[in-house]
Amino acid sequence: MTDKTNPFLIPFQTYRETPPYSAIRNEHFIPAIEQGIEECKNIVNTITSNPDLPTFSNTIVALERDGEILNRVCGVFFPLLSAMNDDEKMDISLKASSLLSEYSTDLILNDKLWQRVKYVHDHTDATKLSPEDATLLNNTYEFFERNGALLQGADRDRYKEIRAELSSLTTKFAQNVVKELPTYEIFLQETDLEGLPQSAIEGAAFAAKQKGREGEYLFTLDQPVYMSFMRYSDRDDLRKHMYMLYNRRNTTGTFSNTELLTRIASLRLELAKLLGHETYAHYSLVHTMAKDPEHVYALLNKLAEAYRKPMRKELKDIEEYATKVNGHHTKITPWNYAYYSNKLRTHRFGFDPEEFRPYFRLENVINGIFGLASRLYGLQFKKSENIEPYHPDVVAYEVSDQDGKYLGILYTDFFPRPGKQPGAWMTDIKEQQILPDGTDSRPLVSIVMNFTKPTDTKPSLLTPQEVRTFLHEFGHALHSLLSKVNYKSLSGTNVYRDFVELPSQFNENFLTHREFLDTFAFHYETGEPIPQQLIDRWKESQQFGAAYDCMRQLYFGFLDMAWHTITAPHNDVAQLEQEATKEVQAFEPLPGCMVSPQFSHIFAGGYAAGYYSYKWAEVLDADAFSVFEREGVFNKDTAMRFRHEILEKGGSEKPDELYRRFRKGEPSIDALLKRDGIIK
Template sequence: MTNLSINPALAEWNGHQGLPRFDQVKDEDFASSFDAALAAHEAEIDAIANNPEEATFANTVVAFETAGDELSRVSALFWNKAGAHTNDTIQALEREIAPKMSRHYSKIGMNAMLFARIDSLWEKRNELDLTVEQERVLERHWKGFVRAGAKLAKAEQERLADINEKLAGLGASFGQNVLADEKAWSLKLSDEEDLAGLPAFLLDAMQSAAREHGEEGGYLVTLSRSIIEPFLTFSTRRELREQAFKAWAARGANGGATDNIAIVRETLALRAEKAKLLGYDNFAALKLDNTMAKTPDKVNSLLRQVWDKARSKALEEQASLEGLIAEEGKNHPVMPWDWRHYAEKLRQRMFDFSESELKPYLQLEKIIEACFDVAERLFGIRAIEVKDVPAYHPDVRVFEIRDSEGNLKALFLGDYFARSSKRSGAWMSSFQSQHRLPTKNGGEGELPIIYNVCNFAKPAAGKPALLSLDDARTLFHEFGHALHGMLSNVTYPSVSGTGVSRDFVELPSQLYEHWLTVPEILEKYAVHYQTSEPMPKALLEKVLAARTFNAGFATVEFTSSAIVDMAFHTRGAVDDPMAVQSEVLSELGMPTSIVMRHATPHFQHVFSGDGYSAGYYSYMWSEVLDADAFSAFEETGNAFDPVMARKLKNNIYSVGGSIDPEETYKAFRGKLPDPMAMLKKKGLAMVGELSGSDA
């Protein structure tokens, strides 16, 4: 222990199999523990930088990789809580910690003596007899220092540090504002006519939401995606759908203290200035420099190619919905609060099944089992639930991940239900990443401790949680990310698991979604929650036949968001972000019946931190890869082909960022794909329609 003011529960994890002792973590301990951990890390950095011995890979790069253990642990616990179980104390501390952390890492990135040591290794890297992984680690750190301003003049370094600090604070405020708007709005329904069309599973979820909010005896529509989307799908009360949709669309743009427009404006200006300081034309060029895509032009080329096809398909879908509205004797246009409702009616007509008919066969518990079964069939690992182990919330479940010989390979935590203390969406993160370096406690390497967070509607006591097909895909998606972390088999922590380029990180997750709809998986796990009967074969066939239904709508939602993201970050400073959003959508010919999946004021991928800024496209980039990758299994005639599964594990899931992503993908597939497989999968292109080109 470096400093006694660090609460041991935050830094010395001695719970079950090395888990944190969550039951001993207290909110009031974070502030002092952060201060002590930051100071300890700074002292370690100074020791590396001031080492009188000549720089070597071991005394500089490896030392840098292992420095800051206490800070990593305190941070992992804090940011988990900030996202998944926050409160006023944590939020106030988040606004303080985010800029403090930025300032700390800016200081490291501008440490001239430390950079001189890393730069000297970089200059003679060809003489050091490094492994491929060591070369990648050295390159990552050298580029990281350059992008942190190591080569700038002192005044420019100070300005860059100021920018990063301000951006960190803005990102924290942006996310908190969205959460505040989501918590502040709800619509209580109690009259029978207001509940018209709503299926039992949704009524149960709305009743549970009402109880959570202290509203007894009614039903609550909230802005949790697990409630708002099915409400927009099934409610026959158009005026209520409109009211709920407008509240959902207005998150972050309601005026007052939680309005995000000014934050977006300042964020874009600061990002543009940062890019110029570092010698880039714009922020998108800066962000894409270390990705597979490389340039904004290449990203926009893919997005525009997909946009044209998606828009045409969506307009065809819209015409079909207009026909349904006319059949009902109504003459209103298709508006965004109508689309899901009439699309569900059209699906029932075209494929003779409804979402409510499907949902009883998609129990959360069974879909979790399906996730684990697919992982065992592909990768030979088993998930064993451990009861009575404290986690960071009572709903969180703990699993040991063991290989076929019983060896412990990882710990996995599943946090599945929505709550008001959790931000919306779904994500994977880690408390601890896999590596094989010596640890401070004398051990050799560390096991990955990975968690998934989802926002499914929590059922009433004694009832099973039932998922939509999209919910089930989300669970598979996030577990695909988790597998990327849990199957990691590298030496250095900086390239462990999901430590890959942003437009490669979604490949393992999106690829894993494909196994949800493998017939033998649905046949085994899609069983009725009351009768345990498997989904009827006829219904299963309809589900599989409908996989590309509504693809135009879904692709327009996504692609418009990605194009607006790129427009913001290639233009630089923007006086009126909403005017730019409108301008871009107008130029695209955005249908009035559809809105961006993430409008600018609540686009957390892009503005709540910069993780996906100029990077939202990466879901589609990875989708090009994942469609082609699953085709490799389809070509064998066996979705669990052992040879392909071994290649998938060894070249995609286990190597992290230790190998260039293009090289590792080609090692798995033999080539890079073109967009054809993805467009065909979505039903947006016919065979032979597109010419081949590398993704």
């Protein structure tokens, strides 16, 4: 293969410089990564061999403008690894992660480069720099300092070994989660389908037909399939079977992650200690709003204390209802909680998520959510026929400002398929930055979800929770699309981890507002708008189960912190999980059921000692939306202040300062507690 055949080695000659996916082959990735690394090494060599005194421009900015080849290939490969994986890509990812980890370690431990960075840091008056330049300088200096630049001799060698092993292990962890999920196929007969909604039955019949087993019904552990089954199936035995399968994933067998995760946690602890920190959490939290584990635990414990009694009351109410309905005592279990909770919600409020599906046709929801961004921020979205997607299900949109100025490209990828991770996420294919010639290089962004796919007879119809997920990921996308900074390392979602969820979770708050729903919630067959009565019941039910949901998130938060505040290696996964979460558990743990072995967020997804950030950001999002409620939910001035102070700024300034400028004050936890009905 010659250089000319590899599309990554030159700028993409396509509309808006979008990836030419049909020209990209798996065999292109590793050579492009290798050549990209060489390009980066040449840039670093140019910096370190410069005879002039180190300056902000010839060292810090020069390092920020790293290799274009590596940016292109990584911007394509890693999103594909999550959205269109296969065995070959998994093998490539191991090699790629190894190459990138080795290069990153060599960069960090380059003494000549470190000395230049340190010189600029020590000899520059940061007060004379712009806030963004000062942030870049400080971030660059701390990046080296926090990643081993001060280590020498055996400590430096060990640091390199740890980074290499962690890169391999975290990649393997993620692969095991992806590989095991499709191995679960539960084929049922018509007599097994009691209670299931027609949409779930049709989807299962369609899935079985595709497997050559027409007349049967295939259920998998894909999130929308699993959740629908647990919520609606009348068969307690089948719900228990599904629950045990789902919660024992990656605990034993070929794809077990138990040994991997204990090794990952131990290596992270060793790395933190090498760098002078008590635990990995102490090391990881320096660059966050929380600052240290003590502040994280303070938030988690405060929320646990506030929500514990309300959760117990919720569980008691559900158990009393189930007992009354069944005519005998019915204990609430992990596998019947969703079922009876949904029934009580329906009984108490007349609320059933399935009632909303006919009004939430995906195509209409897309128009509504795009319209919300247009109303708030003046954005325009146009489906592009000039851009090649990476899969036939994917649609690309060109995004422009109210004055027609181009802002970026948004790819939407909505449906499950083999090789695609479960869940939902947003990712940058290319990040916004100002190029050396002054050109504003705009971002390429994708949002990826796993909604129920259309069948031969029915379009994709969403539940309220799925619309909420769409709003959430779209909020992340807006953070990147509206970015207006100079440096890509500070653009879009490149912010403190406990700030990154603010734009996404904030966006969810519009979901139940009639003015928003009126723009898209029409019955897919009759065209009738969603009835006000249905919306009223929905709003009334919003606080139902809020305490349980919060305690579930706190379970994840405490578990994450437990793994990353260990002070010695810990190999008993079940024991640590039980001990860490006992104060927030809704149910006694079941044998073999654990979260840790499938907890990709913290063992493979960048949220190590960071899962608390969802709740941290939830405090901020509720507080921020209270400003909108006070000034007008669709107040253009308020929206544009949120755009200018939060969405456009990325990580160019400290998030505390950005938020205070938008809020015109300090955030309070009260808005969240009021929203969830914990306080009046």
